[in-house]
Amino acid sequence: xxxxxxxxxxxxxxxxxxxxxxxxxxxxxxxxxxxxxxxxxxxxxxxxxxxxxxxxxxxxxxxxxxxxxxxxxxxxxxxxxxxxxxxxxxxxxxxxxxxxxxxxxxxxxxxxxxxxxxxxxxxxxxxxxxxxxxxxxxxxxxxxxxxxxxxxxxxxxxxxxxxxxxxxxxxxxxxxxxxxxxxxxxxxxxxxxxxxxxxxxxxxxxxxxxxxxxxxxxxxxxxxxxxxxxxxxxxxxxxxxxxxxxxxxxxxxxxxxxxxxxxxxxxxxxxxxxxxxxxxxxxxxxxxxxxxxxxxxxxxxxxxxxxxxxxxxxxxxxxxxxxxxxxxxxxxxxxxxxxxxxx
Amino acid sequence: xxxxxxxxxxxxxxxxxxxxxxxxxxxxxxxxxxxxxxxxxxxxxxxxxxxxxxxxxxxxxxxxxxxxxxxxxxxxxxxxxxxxxxxxxxxxxxxxxxxxxxxxxxxxxxxxxxxxxxxxxxxxxxxxxxxxxxxxxxxxxxxxxxxxxxxxxxxxxxxxxxxxxxxxxxxxxxxxxxxxxxxxxxxxxxxxxxxxxxxxxxxxxxxxxxxxxxxxxxxxxxxxxxxxxxxxxxxxxxxxxxxxxxxxxxxxxxxxxxxxxxxxxxxxxxxxxxxxxxxxxxxxxxxxxxxxxxxxxxxxxxxxxxxxxxxxxxxxxxxxx
Numbered sequence: 001x002x003x004x005x006x007x008x009x010x011x012x013x014x015x016x017x018x019x020x021x022x023x024x025x026x027x028x029x030x031x032x033x034x035x036x037x038x039x040x041x042x043x044x045x046x047x048x049x050x051x052x053x054x055x056x057x058x059x060x061x062x063x064x065x066x067x068x069x070x071x072x073x074x075x076x077x078x079x080x081x082x083x084x085x086x087x088x089x090x091x092x093x094x095x096x097x098x099x100x101x102x103x104x105x106x107x108x109x110x111x112x113x114x115x116x117x118x119x120x121x122x123x124x125x126x127x128x129x130x131x132x133x134x135x136x137x138x139x140x141x142x143x144x145x146x147x148x149x150x151x152x153x154x155x156x157x158x159x160x161x162x163x164x165x166x167x168x169x170x171x172x173x174x175x176x177x178x179x180x181x182x183x184x185x186x187x188x189x190x191x192x193x194x195x196x197x198x199x200x201x202x203x204x205x206x207x208x209x210x211x212x213x214x215x216x217x218x219x220x221x222x223x224x225x226x227x228x229x230x231x232x233x234x235x236x237x238x239x240x241x242x243x244x245x246x247x248x249x250x251x252x253x254x255x256x257x258x259x260x261x262x263x264x265x266x267x268x269x270x271x272x273x274x275x276x277x278x279x280x281x282x283x284x285x286x287x288x289x290x291x292x293x294x295x296x297x298x299x300x301x302x303x304x305x306x307x308x309x310x311x312x313x314x315x316x317x318x319x320x321x322x323x324x325x326x327x328x329x330x331x332x333x334x335x336x337x338x339x340x341x342x343x
Numbered sequence: 344x345x346x347x348x349x350x351x352x353x354x355x356x357x358x359x360x361x362x363x364x365x366x367x368x369x370x371x372x373x374x375x376x377x378x379x380x381x382x383x384x385x386x387x388x389x390x391x392x393x394x395x396x397x398x399x400x401x402x403x404x405x406x407x408x409x410x411x412x413x414x415x416x417x418x419x420x421x422x423x424x425x426x427x428x429x430x431x432x433x434x435x436x437x438x439x440x441x442x443x444x445x446x447x448x449x450x451x452x453x454x455x456x457x458x459x460x461x462x463x464x465x466x467x468x469x470x471x472x473x474x475x476x477x478x479x480x481x482x483x484x485x486x487x488x489x490x491x492x493x494x495x496x497x498x499x500x501x502x503x504x505x506x507x508x509x510x511x512x513x514x515x516x517x518x519x520x521x522x523x524x525x526x527x528x529x530x531x532x533x534x535x536x537x538x539x540x541x542x543x544x545x546x547x548x549x550x551x552x553x554x555x556x557x558x559x560x561x562x563x564x565x566x567x568x569x570x571x572x573x574x575x576x577x578x579x580x581x582x583x584x585x586x587x588x589x590x591x592x593x594x595x596x597x598x599x600x601x602x603x604x605x606x607x608x609x610x611x612x613x614x615x616x617x618x619x620x621x622x623x624x625x626x627x628x629x630x631x632x633x634x635x636x637x638x639x640x641x642x643x644x645x646x647x648x649x650x651x652x653x654x655x656x657x658x659x660x661x662x663x664x
Contacts, residue, residue, distance in 0.1 A: 050530035161619075162389075162618075192557060192559070192601045192602060193614050194614060196600075196603070196614035199603075200611075220531075221604055222603055224603060224604075224609070248605055263605050264535070264558070264560040265563075265604055266559070266599075
């Protein structure tokens with residue numbers, strides 16, 4: 001993996017809190033806390049974690065659905081907060097579109113499936129004439145595997161299968177020559193036999209159009225299949241980050257280890273542990289200091305309840321936020337060193 | 344493996360939905376049996392009829408769905424012929440059902456304890472004391488602190504709600520527990536933990552289980568036998584490990600090449616071309632033939648029967664000899 005001088009998009013101490021209850025409530029939900037991540041050009045980064053770990057909130061922050069409570073998002077080195085004009089914001093939204101989880105809920109049943117693509121083209125490329133727009137839309141449909149494109153343009157959502165609808169979602173995302181597509185669980189609602197086709201589509205778009213992806217999923221196996229880098233979230237923070245094969249072969253954070261041991265893998269030898277870990281989701285309401293995984297962690301030490309661990313470089317390009325995890329790098333960095341997820 | 348008379352015997356069971364466009368056969372001549380204490384996994388994609396099959400077995404179908412033929416013998420009695428009062432008598436006591444979404448299956452305005460009490464009192468009159476003891480006992484069985492008998496469903500995590508559902512299903516130590524994707528709303532860690540717990544309870548209590556899921560890999564370590572459904576029919580049924588080690592039906596093979604693995608070499612997967620058929624317009628001959636990579640001329644016209652192959656039953660002409 002190349003270290004780029006300036007990533008396509010990076011987040012710096014990205015934080016988003018939600019107040020629970022009334023205006024005077026002191027209960028603060030820490031959805032995302034101090035997340036530093038970077039996505040390079042033509043790179044697929046997978047963000048994995050359980051529900052409530054903050055992975056979708058990160059996508060929404062990057063898509064500007066939410067404003068960060070603290071921290072910054074930089075696109076081509078430029079902070080999003082500095083984008084004031086409507087033209088600039090429109091351009092950003094065109095270049096960093098989102099593909100949603102639910103292909104049944106994200107297309108309006110009363111419009112033809114080309115509606116979204118045509119609208120996007122009209123808004124973002126006003127110079128195009130109507131016939132040219134339709135031509136471009138047909139080409140976009142073809143590029144996501146909806147062929148012949150002209151025939152698909154006039155169909156209604158109910159005429160398409162789940163996999164085809166999700167391809168329409170990708171065609172919409174492609175309408176404004178994107179650089180980074182935020183894909184929030186794009187295959188989790190699809191049938192097993194058609195999922196892989198959508199994952200392959202992401203790989204093709206990256207290879208041929210050099211589009212980057214932030215692939216949000218709870219399925220580590222699919223993350224391994226398409227992504228270059230893996231970021232594991234736990235309770236709103238990054239637990240571990242690194243090249244996908246390295247993280248899977250040498251998981252450093254105890255949570256990553258737990259997650260990997262829980263993935264059902266028919267190719268793995270059949271062995272059932274005697275006892276089962278009773279898994280409870282983490283508490284992220286006013287969490288205070290300390291590692292958020294400590295209550296479930298078999299390796300927790302006193303330090304873990306006193307201070308929040310920061311990401312440390314433990315292997316080449318591979319970081320984990322854990323006080324206990326051992327480093328495999330010869331020149332051990334001091335604990336206080338904060339290594340950004342992308343170096 | 345287990346020789347005794349089966350707990351559940353389903354023969355040529357068909358279910359139809361009556362629609363404006365005509366009868367849609369969602370389950371077509373399905374036969375299977377489940378031995379005492381056995382764990383049968385049923386896998387298939389959405390719309391393949393797996394949930395409808397479960398509902399038919401449990402006699403929970405509501406119009407427009409109805410059983411169009413076949414029989415379901417449970418403990419030697421034909422459930423299809425049973426009347427609603429007869430069913431009410433054995434339902435929950437002899438067999439129980441765990442639904443997919445605990446959030447929808449539990450009553451949001453009743454405590455877990457009150458819902459358990461309802462289920463128990465529907466079958467037996469009990470003293471408050473023994474009711475309480477019984478409830479606490481099943482809660483401990485599934486690993487929930489009995490203080491949560493006083494909790495409402497929204498106060499529990501997703502995993503605890505599913506375990507509470509299982510506690511309810513086990514309150515009369517039934518012979519058969521029918522489960523419809525009980526883990527699909529859970530995260531992998533919670534899912535694994537629940538599966539281990541179900542398996543452990545099954546070993547201790549000895550109930551037979553029919554477990555429906557869309558996630559083939561999930562049951563790979565847990566079920567004794569596996570049935571694969573496609574477009575309303577079972578296309579392959581056999582020993583789980585044998586099916587995984589050597590899938591016979593082209594559809595099963597395709598499914599096996601559809602999900603990536605976290606171990607082993609990284610290979611490009613292709614999935615299965617096309618998408619599952621619309622039950623109103625089923626393909627002629629073998630229902631899988633438009634998507635099948637090994638399609639032969641006879642597949643287009645002639646519906647394959649079950650062929651025996653290495654102890655498995657496969658509905659595919661490739662195994663005709």
